Amino acid sequence: MDVARREVSEAGTPVACRSCQARHGVVCGALSSSQLRELGRHSLRRKIDAGSEIVAQGSESSFYSNIMRGVVKLCKVMPDGRQQIVGLQFAPDFVGRPFMRESTLSAEAATDAEICVFPRNLLDRMILETPKLQRSLHGQALKELDAAREWMLTLGRRTAEEKVASLLYLIATHAEPETATSTAFDLPLSRTEIADFLGLTIETVSRQLTRLRKSGVIRIENIRHIVVPDMDELEKKISA
Amino acid sequence: MDVARREVSEAGTPVACRSCQARHGVVCGALSSSQLRELGRHSLRRKIDAGSEIVAQGSESSFYSNIMRGVVKLCKVMPDGRQQIVGLQFAPDFVGRPFMRESTLSAEAATDAEICVFPRNLLDRMILETPKLQRSLHGQALKELDAAREWMLTLGRRTAEEKVASLLYLIATHAEPETATSTAFDLPLSRTEIADFLGLTIETVSRQLTRLRKSGVIRIENIRHIVVPDMDELEKKISA
DNA sequence: CTTGCGATTTGATCCAGATCAACTGTCCGT
DNA sequence: ACGGACAGTTGATCTGGATCAAATCGCAAG
Numbered sequence: 001m002d003v004a005r006r007e008v009s010e011a012g013t014p015v016a017c018r019s020c021q022a023r024h025g026v027v028c029g030a031l032s033s034s035q036l037r038e039l040g041r042h043s044l045r046r047k048i049d050a051g052s053e054i055v056a057q058g059s060e061s062s063f064y065s066n067i068m069r070g071v072v073k074l075c076k077v078m079p080d081g082r083q084q085i086v087g088l089q090f091a092p093d094f095v096g097r098p099f100m101r102e103s104t105l106s107a108e109a110a111t112d113a114e115i116c117v118f119p120r121n122l123l124d125r126m127i128l129e130t131p132k133l134q135r136s137l138h139g140q141a142l143k144e145l146d147a148a149r150e151w152m153l154t155l156g157r158r159t160a161e162e163k164v165a166s167l168l169y170l171i172a173t174h175a176e177p178e179t180a181t182s183t184a185f186d187l188p189l190s191r192t193e194i195a196d197f198l199g200l201t202i203e204t205v206s207r208q209l210t211r212l213r214k215s216g217v218i219r220i221e222n223i224r225h226i227v228v229p230d231m232d233e234l235e236k237k238i239s240a
Numbered sequence: 241m242d243v244a245r246r247e248v249s250e251a252g253t254p255v256a257c258r259s260c261q262a263r264h265g266v267v268c269g270a271l272s273s274s275q276l277r278e279l280g281r282h283s284l285r286r287k288i289d290a291g292s293e294i295v296a297q298g299s300e301s302s303f304y305s306n307i308m309r310g311v312v313k314l315c316k317v318m319p320d321g322r323q324q325i326v327g328l329q330f331a332p333d334f335v336g337r338p339f340m341r342e343s344t345l346s347a348e349a350a351t352d353a354e355i356c357v358f359p360r361n362l363l364d365r366m367i368l369e370t371p372k373l374q375r376s377l378h379g380q381a382l383k384e385l386d387a388a389r390e391w392m393l394t395l396g397r398r399t400a401e402e403k404v405a406s407l408l409y410l411i412a413t414h415a416e417p418e419t420a421t422s423t424a425f426d427l428p429l430s431r432t433e434i435a436d437f438l439g440l441t442i443e444t445v446s447r448q449l450t451r452l453r454k455s456g457v458i459r460i461e462n463i464r465h466i467v468v469p470d471m472d473e474l475e476k477k478i479s480a
Numbered sequence: 481c482t483t484g485c486g487a488t489t490t491g492a493t494c495c496a497g498a499t500c501a502a503c504t505g506t507c508c509g510t
Numbered sequence: 511a512c513g514g515a516c517a518g519t520t521g522a523t524c525t526g527g528a529t530c531a532a533a534t535c536g537c538a539a540g
Contacts, residue, residue, distance in 0.1 A: 086392045152316075156439025158322075443518095446518060
């Protein structure tokens with residue numbers, strides 16, 4: 001038994017995979033102690049710089065991960081370069097597409113992040129053996145599906161101002177308490193990324209942001225930090 | 241044993257739920273004979289007219305269904321009436337949202353359809369008891385998630401012409417062989433529904449359709465029937 | 481402190497798609 | 511055959527957001 005693992009067990013915390021340790025994600029929470037130990041033996045905690053790719057679109061990835069800290073964006077790009085962010089993931093979400101070899105999208109760290117990486121083969125086997133894990137991942141897939149469909153409404157039918165308000169609301173709601181209260185938070189995305197998430201250009205994102213600022217719904221403390229004095233006012237801007 | 245069920249067993253086909261019979265969906269294919277018999281005892285085959293609602297947005301539905309025939313559209317509507325279709329489902333897809341009481345979207349028959357309806361409680365129990373079923377539904381959820389994200393790219397980044405071409409391609413690819421070859425098919429959606437799926441107005445849908453017709457990519461045999469002489473040409477219009 | 485460079489904001493103009501308004505089927509029921 | 515009610519098409523015009531073009535900000539390197 002190596003040092004890192006012994007430390008965890010001896011500390012009295014539940015035996016966890018070596019790299020996730022106490023911070024259980026969608027995966028670790030559904031495993032038995034022995035599975036956790038086995039997964040831990042083959043997993044690796046990795047720091048990822050903002051902007052670097054975790055999985056490339058069209059590639060065959062041989063691993064899955066759990067987000068331990070930070071924000072991950074899921075992107076699709078067209079051959080001519082047009083880009084659409086199709087999802088944001090926060091700790092402790094699972095990143096990967098079970099039951100499919102090739103990824104149809106890329107996963108990229110939006111902020112500096114830490115992820116727990118484990119081998120695809122091993123987890124695929126565990127999913128088959130562990131109904132509770134299957135259930136857990138099924139649950140996350142359904143949650144992501146709900147979010148994707150909600151965003152389809154935003155993309156297809158909301159105005160630019162409503163789109164920007166929707167994004168701010170999403171971030172305010174999902175950002176980690178460490179970096180945010182419900183009324184102030186750091187934007188994990190650049191203006192370009194916001195535009196690619198909302199199906200807009202950076203110019204209209206910028207304009208709508210100053211519009212919301214001038215109407216008193218938000219304060220822009222600095223380029224990445226937003227204060228929302230009254231969440232109800234923000235919610236009204238979404239008109240839903 | 242009632243007549244309908246005896247007929248099925250005696251015909252030598254695998255014992256199936258009474259109403260689905262030989263046409264197994266995502267659910268029936270994953271159950272044991274005895275489960276199939278139990279589910280069959282509590283399920284009901286229903287004919288649904290085009291346009292009528294299967295599940296209402298915001299309601300607590302006490303049943304799930306399997307599509308046996310026809311096309312079902314999943315809709316979201318905003319308080320002011322703006323509407324977005326967030327998915328199309330074809331036989332033998334499963335309709336419902338496991339693990340959640342209240343539906344965040346409505347499911348409505350786009351064409352005349354037949355569905356196999358079964359009680360929520362019973363299926364929820366079976367999911368818990370039957371890893372294979374969980375796996376099957378997990379698979380469908382992931383498939384829908386992929387489709388939703390692909391459509392997010394369409395909604396956010398494609399032009400009106402590309403959107404309409406994307407829709408035609410989707411229908412050509414998914415329509416049932418009975419009503420379609422790869423190059424000719426019936427549209428399961430009205431112009432209004434197409435507009436609500438693509439985030440456009442009916443007028444631009446109509447204009448882009450005649451544009452595609454005039455450029456020779458499609459023929460409009462009648463308002464609901466499309467012929468695609470060369471699928472590659474259609475695919476080019478999607479630019480992806 | 482200055483310079484340089486990428487990110488953001490702001491301004492001026494353009495245009496794809498929305499809106500408004502006829503017009504044309506098509507399919508009823510009488 | 512006729513009329514009326516929809517569903518779809520086509521045309522004219524308008525506009526929200528895109529595009530093009532400068533500022534301005536922020537910040538790291540010298």
